[in-house]
Amino acid sequence: MINARFLAFFSFIGVITSIALIFILGFLQQGYSILRNTVSVLGAEGGANALLMNALVFPLLGSSVTSLGLALKIMKKGLVGPILLMISGFSTIMIGLFPCTNACLGFDFFHELFANTAFLSIIISQFAFYYSLSNWKRYANYSLINGLSAIIILTFLIFNLSLKGLFQRLLMGLPLIWVIVLSVKLMR
Numbered sequence: 663m664i665n666a667r668f669l670a671f672f673s674f675i676g677v678i679t680s681i682a683l684i685f686i687l688g689f690l691q692q693g694y695s696i697l698r699n700t701v702s703v704l705g706a707e708g709g710a711n712a713l714l715m716n717a718l719v720f721p722l723l724g725s726s727v728t729s730l731g732l733a734l735k736i737m738k739k740g741l742v743g744p745i746l747l748m749i750s751g752f753s754t755i756m757i758g759l760f761p762c763t764n765a766c767l768g769f770d771f772f773h774e775l776f777a778n779t780a781f782l783s784i785i786i787s788q789f790a791f792y793y794s795l796s797n798w799k800r801y802a803n804y805s806l807i808n809g810l811s812a813i814i815i816l817t818f819l820i821f822n823l824s825l826k827g828l829f830q831r832l833l834m835g836l837p838l839i840w841v842i843v844l845s846v847k848l849m850r
Contacts (some may be wrong), residue, residue, distance in 0.1 A: 669733035670848035676726025677841050683719045687711045699827045701834065702777065705761045712761060720758030727751035727784065730841050733848050740794025746787035753780035784837040785812045791844075801847060808840045 687704050688696050691711055694703065705715035728751030735744035753776040760772035788809030795802040812833060819829035 664732065664736065666733040666736040667849050669729040669736070670845040673726045673730040673733065674842055674845035674849065676722050676729070677838050677845070680719055680723035680726065681835075681838060683714075683722075687715060687719070695827060696831065697825055697828045700766060700830045701827075702757065702762050702773065703766045705758060706766050707761050707763050709765075716758035716761050721755050724751040724754030724757075724780075727754060727841060730845055730848075731787075734791075734844070737848065740790060743787045743790035743794050746783045746790060750780045750784040750787065753777070753783065781816070781833060784841075785809055785816070788812070788837065788840060798847070801844065804843065805840065808836050812836045 684701055688694050705712050728748050731744040731747030756776040760776060762770045762773045788805040792802050792806040815829055815833045819833055822829060
């Protein structure tokens with residue numbers, strides 16, 4: 663039987679490692695701006711670090727989010743929330759298999775499909791966990807507040823293209839911090 667604590671530990675380590683790699687690769691890529699460029703640009707076809715981003719970072723991040731979903735499912739913390747986390751994780755892995763082209767300046771159907779699915783499913787999962795974590799009141803409330811905050815940031819991302827990189831990182835960061843917090847809770 664898979665141990666929920668082990669899955670939570672993997673989730674914790676994987677998310678922290680992925681975040682660190684995203685920042686390191688962003689600093690290493692010439693002309694890259696964390697304020698203007700999205701994370702997907704790091705994995706864009708022909709990019710300096712595309713292979714590392716698509717073969718390591720996206721799969722590690724996706725499997726880490728999926729691991730938290732599995733851990734929460736094992737601990738019987740709802741059905742919808744864990745499934746949405748697993749969908750988000752799978753979609754994040756798929757982002758690496760369908761990188762954007764032309765420095766992410768155009769529309770790449772599969773890349774956009776998986777990226778949007780990853781974002782929306784992890785945000786919606788937080789609302790599901792508001793209900794399924796009712797016996798962990800602080801974590802339930804944190805899930806609700808984090809989900810609402812992510813929706814506000816998503817609105818800024820949609821309407822402020824000049825700082826797309828900044829708002830995407832905030833949109834990624836809130837749910838990923840939430841994943842880290844829940845992973846630590848499950849490891850205890």
